[in-house]
Amino acid sequence: MQDSYFLYAQHVAKLPRASVSPLISASIRKYAEDFQVNERLSFEPSGSGEHLYFYIEKNNCNTDWVATQLQKHFQLKSKDIGYAGKKDRFSVSRQWFSVHLPGKNREYMPIENEFFKIIHSTLHNKKLRLGSIKENQFKLVLRNLSGEVSKDAVMNLAEQGFPNYFGYQRFGHGANNLSKAELLLTEQLKVKSRNKRGLYLSAARSFLFNLVLAKRVENKTWNVAIDGDCLNLNDTRSFFSCDKLDSEIQERVEQGDLHISGWLPGRQASQVAGDAQNLEQSILKPYMEWLQGLAKAKVDSARRPMRAFPREVQVDFVQPGELMLQFSLPSGCFATSLLRECFNIEDLALREILND
Incomplete structure (x- = not known):
């Protein structure tokens, strides 16, 4: 197996784009306020129960730290705290947390902290679980534009969608999470921390998903079904195998009612067949040791749409060289994967240059 940082640099930082629009260089996250995220849950808290929910605005700190x-x-155990998803540290993000307080006075003293503040609180009868997000709303400022932005090119993404790659944030600074994942999956590293172990395994699965999606983008089948694909019903987690097209x-794929889905490897086999299976296996063949390690780690397999559609897209020209972009994305989609379809992005917060 090649050095995993080399693999990251060659295959993840240089993923093929679906867009044919001319690329313009831009920088993001000069300030935390340049990258704003609002989380919308997939349900409405009931207003009663033993779980206290907080809608928190965090600034320049990560979700686990909050x-x-x-x-x-509240002097609790980590299992008593819940959240629906992680948000970038270098951002101003509003997201929900839950605190389990059975049989306790649910009045709370204000939590004074320079990095986050409580916007709203309510009650619910269940802990907040990962994945309980309907969508994330983004408000981004792009700076240092190298040319004139085509508003139509950005707006077209709402109609055509974009490849649903996992963003570079998933792999850690300098691809550290991916490097650790390789050591973990090849039994060269033991990780006691449940959180770190989860990060490393997630990085490996995301990398493998990106590889298959990249090939589908390259051969123009990321938004066109082939025999044996597993198709995902839009806005749901439901999918079905399509043996015969x-x-x-x-037509349903073209209209966005169905999406081709990609495998997030685990202990269950991929459910594709036919041409889709042959393609997937040919791409993942060099990573059999990783696949075996994920199965041995008892990670459950899952599927992820290969295409994402932004909603409520709005493009505003702030001043020469600056652009404000607003849109909403389904849970699990990366704003940076949308941006890279139209821009060569320099992330000033991470000092990651992502040019091709």
Whole structure:
């Protein structure tokens, strides 16, 4: 197996784009306020129960750190704190957290902290679980534009969608999470921390998903079904195997009602067949040791749409060289994967240059 940082640099930082629009260089996250995220849950808290929900605005700190502060403040165990998803550290993000307080006074003393503030609180009868997000709303400022931005090129993404790659954030600074994942999956490293272990395994699965999606983008089948594909029903986690294609299926894919889905490897086998299976196996063949390690780690397999559609897209020219971009994305989609379809992005917060 080649050095995993080399693999990252060659295959992840240089993923093929679906867009044919001329690329313009731009920088993001000069300030945390340049990258704003609002989380919308997939349900409405009931207003009663033993779980206290907080809608928190965090600034320049990560989700796990906020969860730890809540744990310490209420003198609880980590399992008593819940959140629906992680948000970038270098951002101003509004997201929900839950605190389990059975049989306790649910009035709370204000939590004073320079990095986050509580916007709203309510009650619910269940802990907040990972993945309980309907969508994330983004408000981004792009600076240092190298040319004139085509508003139509950005707006077209709402109609055509974009490849649903996992963003570079998933792999850690300098691809460290991916390097650790390789050592973990090849039994050269033992990781006691459940959180770190999860990060490393997630990085490996994301990398393998990206490889298959990259090939589908390259051969122009990321938004066109082939025999044996597993198709995902839009806005749901439901999918089905398609052994035989017909015009109705292809039309539903073209209209965005169905999406081709990619495998997130685990202990269950991929459910693709036919041409889709042959393609997937040919791409993942060099990573059999990784696949075996994920199965041995008892990670459950899952599927992810290969295409994402932004909603509520708005493009505003702030001043020469600056652009404000607003849109909403389904849970699990990366704003940076949308941006890279139209821009060569320099992330000033991470000092990661992502040019091709």
